[in-house]
Amino acid sequence: xxxxxxxxxxxxxxxxxxxxxxxxxxxxxxxxxxxxxxxxxxxxxxxxxxxxxxxxxxxxxxxxxxxxxxxxxxxxxxxxxxxxxxxxxxxxxxxxxxxxxxxxxxxxxxxxxxxxxxxxxxxxxxxxxxxxxxxx
Amino acid sequence: xxxxxxxxxxxxxxxxxxxxxxxxxxxxxxxxxxxxxxxxxxxxxxxxxxxxxxxxxxxxxxxxxxxxxxxxxxxxxxxxxxxxxxxxxxxxxxxxxxxxxxxxxxxxxxxxxxxxxxxxxxxxxxxxxxxxxxxxxxxxxxxxxxxxxxxxxxxxxxxxxxxxxxxxxxxxxxxxxxxxxxxxxxxxxxxxxxxxxxxxxxxxxxxxxxxxxxxxxxxxxxxxxxxxxxxxxxxxxxxxxxxxxxxxxxxxxxxxxxxxxxxxxxxxxxxxxxxxxxxxxxxxxxxxxxxxxxxxxxxxxxxxxxxxxxxxxxxxxxxxxxxxxxxxxxxxxxxxxxxxxxxxxxxxxxxxxxxxxxxxxxxxxxxxxxxxxxxxxxxxxxxxxx
Numbered sequence: 361x362x363x364x365x366x367x368x369x370x371x372x373x374x375x376x377x378x379x380x381x382x383x384x385x386x387x388x389x390x391x392x393x394x395x396x397x398x399x400x401x402x403x404x405x406x407x408x409x410x411x412x413x414x415x416x417x418x419x420x421x422x423x424x425x426x427x428x429x430x431x432x433x434x435x436x437x438x439x440x441x442x443x444x445x446x447x448x449x450x451x452x453x454x455x456x457x458x459x460x461x462x463x464x465x466x467x468x469x470x471x472x473x474x475x476x477x478x479x480x481x482x483x484x485x486x487x488x489x490x491x492x493x494x495x496x
Numbered sequence: 497x498x499x500x501x502x503x504x505x506x507x508x509x510x511x512x513x514x515x516x517x518x519x520x521x522x523x524x525x526x527x528x529x530x531x532x533x534x535x536x537x538x539x540x541x542x543x544x545x546x547x548x549x550x551x552x553x554x555x556x557x558x559x560x561x562x563x564x565x566x567x568x569x570x571x572x573x574x575x576x577x578x579x580x581x582x583x584x585x586x587x588x589x590x591x592x593x594x595x596x597x598x599x600x601x602x603x604x605x606x607x608x609x610x611x612x613x614x615x616x617x618x619x620x621x622x623x624x625x626x627x628x629x630x631x632x633x634x635x636x637x638x639x640x641x642x643x644x645x646x647x648x649x650x651x652x653x654x655x656x657x658x659x660x661x662x663x664x665x666x667x668x669x670x671x672x673x674x675x676x677x678x679x680x681x682x683x684x685x686x687x688x689x690x691x692x693x694x695x696x697x698x699x700x701x702x703x704x705x706x707x708x709x710x711x712x713x714x715x716x717x718x719x720x721x722x723x724x725x726x727x728x729x730x731x732x733x734x735x736x737x738x739x740x741x742x743x744x745x746x747x748x749x750x751x752x753x754x755x756x757x758x759x760x761x762x763x764x765x766x767x768x769x770x771x772x773x774x775x776x777x778x779x780x781x782x783x784x785x786x787x788x789x790x791x792x793x794x795x796x797x798x799x800x801x802x803x804x805x806x807x808x809x810x811x812x813x814x815x816x817x818x819x820x821x822x823x824x825x826x827x828x829x830x831x832x833x834x835x836x837x838x839x840x841x842x843x844x845x846x847x848x849x850x851x852x853x854x855x856x857x858x859x860x861x862x863x864x865x866x867x868x869x870x871x872x873x874x875x876x877x878x879x880x881x882x
Contacts, residue, residue: 366879386878395878397871400863403818404850408857409868413875427519429530432614433849434820435712440854449814450857465524469512 365419365489367394367482370409372402372436375426376466376474391479393486394422402426403436407443407452410461420460420485422478427467437465460485507611531717532608535601538722539594540699542729546591547696553577553584556685558645560746570645570685571743578738589733592756595637597729599758602630616789617799618709618821618847625706627785632695632702637759639692645685646741647750653680654749655766662771680746709845711820800864801843802852808860811837815852815861821845824852 369388371378378396381388388394399405402425410421423444425437442448444463452461462481466474511529518527528535555573577584606626609615615623638656642649653675660670672678676687707713717725744750755764766774791798801823816824816839823845829838839852839861852861859868 368875368878385881395881397874397878399850399871400866401849401851403820404853404863404866406854406856406868408859409871409875412872413879416876416879418875418879427515427524427527427530429524429527430515432612433847433851434710435818436820436849436851436854439818439851443854448818450855467512467515467519469508469516 364393364486365417367420367422367478367485368413368418369394369396369422369424369478370402370405370413371396371398371422371424372426373398373400374432374468375402375424375437376464376470377468378471378474381471381475388475388478390475391482393419393482394478401431401433401436403431403433403439405440407450407456410444411453411456414456414460419489420462420481422462422464422481424464424466424474426465428465430467441465459488511608511611526718526720528717528721529608531714531721532601532605534714534717535721535725536598536605537703537715538717538725539598539601542594542726543591543598544696546587546594547693549587550577550591551693553581554643554689556643556689557682558680558685558744558746559682560744569743570643574644585737586730586733589736589738590729592640592738593729593732593736595640596732596756596758597725598633599637602633606630610788616791616794617796618823618845620789621709622706623789624786625702627782629699629702629706630785631782632699634759634762636692636695636699637756638762639688639695641756641760642688643685643692644741645744647744647748648741648753650680650744650746651750651753652760652763653684655763659766659771659774662775709822711818711822799843799846799848801846801848802841802850802861802863804839804841805860805862806838808858809835809839810858810860811835811839812858813837813839814855814857815839818851818855820849820851821847823847 378388381390382396383389386396388396402423405423410423413421423440425440426432428437428441431437439448441463443450444452444461446452462477464474464477515527515529518529524530553573553576555568555570557569559567559569574588578588579585609623609626638652642652656674657671660674661667663670674687675681676683707715755761762774762778765777769777811826811829813826816826823842824839825842826837827840829835841852841861848863848865850863850866853863853868862868
């Protein structure tokens with residue numbers, strides 16, 4: 361069986377407040393394998409970063425911004441959402457497996473939602489890993 | 497599990513909880529809390545339209561030939577609008593309650609902007625122009641009450657005159673400007689009408705300043721919200737029809753009035769604190785509102801503006817198009833460059849949000865705090881750490 365790969369979370373520091381969900385290694389304590397990198401705004405996340413995370417061996421990438429319509433910096437979450445959907449340049453390359461990218465739009469109090477979504481996503485991408493290793 | 501609410505955090509109870517609930521019921525697309533800035537703008541259109549209909553029949557005079565049967569003046573024209581024209585009373589009441597709704601919407605906007613910390617640093621222009629807009633809206637609303645020319649209008653006029661007279665040096669000219677002469681005459685009401693309408697259209701200019709540092713300001717709520725808002729105003733119109741009042745009589749001195757707490761509370765201040773106290777409190781209030789964005793109150797560090805990597809920039813304009821604060825300007829590239837344009841950051845407008853970083857496919861713009869290279873390094877580190 362393939363080794364268990366990591367899921368990278370690129371999250372806006374003003375979205376779901378997950379500070380007390382993560383340990384000092386930037387890993388979600390209740391979902392080991394989900395690691396977190398914070399940004400001042402989800403608008404700063406480049407599709408290129410998603411791509412590079414995958415290239416560097418991530419099983420999947422979670423992009424998390426604030427509720428659509430309520431970005432502290434006005435439009436960051438809309439921008440990255442449109443970029444991931446290919447509606448705004450620069451977009452995400454076609455070679456990136458869309459099944460392995462999860463976008464979440466959560467406001468500050470929604471950390472429980474974040475946790476449950478992250479756990480589910482982790483199990484989904486790991487199942488994908490297993491299926492793909494059987495095939496290939 | 498319901499998460500524990502932080503102590504003393506009014507913001508949670510006031511906004512986050514209702515916000516969560518509304519998002520659950522109508523989804524974030526229709527959450528009025530996400531359109532708090534656009535709501536007053538929509539109400540302004542309601543006011544413009546209903547005001548236009550009222551304007552068609554309004555006569556700005558004070559002619560006071562009492563007991564004359566066919567007297568035509570401001571009061572009787574308002575009376576005509578209310579009682580004779582089909583749905584005139586509805587339009588008039590809509591104009592009044594939309595005005596009240598405007599004040600409520602502006603206050604909601606202001607309080608939410610304050611609680612969500614979206615009013616200072618690179619946003620101070622928006623806050624200050626907002627204070628000016630609030631002041632304008634208040635004065636427009638008050639002139640609306642003068643225009644009806646009932647006993648309350650007369651009392652308000654005289655109270656305003658007494659407040660102006662108390663101002664040193666320019667008090668007398670202010671009074672003459674306000675009354676459009678030394679006494680209350682027909683010209684007074686045409687001045688009121690001019691202020692009421694002229695200042696209303698000046699709102700558009702002040703709004704331009706309010707929006708000028710923002711790219712794509714959200715100025716239209718979704719239609720569903722607009723319908724709902726108009727429906728709410730109509731409910732108020734039918735539940736609280738405007739009561740009949742008595743025509744102003746220049747020979748009498750009315751002493752009591754009903755107070756519209758949205759627009760007329762300054763007159764309550766005036767009557768309880770006297771003219772001197774009134775100006776004192778109004779100045780204090782305005783000073784506090786204007787000083788709120790001063791950076792020294794927050795001890796926050798200055799924004800680290802984004803920096804363009806000059807030799808990587810291709811002049812593609814994506815960052816300048818996406819910048820939410822109009823902080824990136826495209827200038828002609830220096831001689832010898834392969835490209836026509838070069839992005840430059842106006843540091844005083846930059847919020848340090850990094851949307852430009854997300855927009856750049858060439859890694860040509862960076863936040864000094866968190867450059868791209870560092871992000872990619874961090875991602876690698878996270879993946880390698882076991």
